[in-house]
Amino acid sequence: MKPIFVQLQCAPGQTYEVADAIYQSELVSELYSTSGDYDLLLKVYIEEGQDIGKFINDNIANIPGIVRSLTTLTFKAF
Secondary structure (H helix, E strand, O other), rough: EEEEEEEEEEEOOOOOHHHHHHHHHHEEEEEEEEOOOEEEEEEEOOOOOOHHHHHHHHHHHOOOOOOOOEEEEOOOOO
């Protein structure tokens, strides 16, 4: 399993609804509210070789209330 981090920018007033929808999907390992340009940070583990963009598009980015996403790939944990 490979960890990826996704930051989400939500439409004004939609952060809690987006967070609830993500939580209910049971796809994420960790979910945090954040300050700054993005409203939520989530950690997801996906199978090696799985198409990351397709996973994000099919499972995360299509949730109503999400305006923008930023995906960060990880290489090595220290």
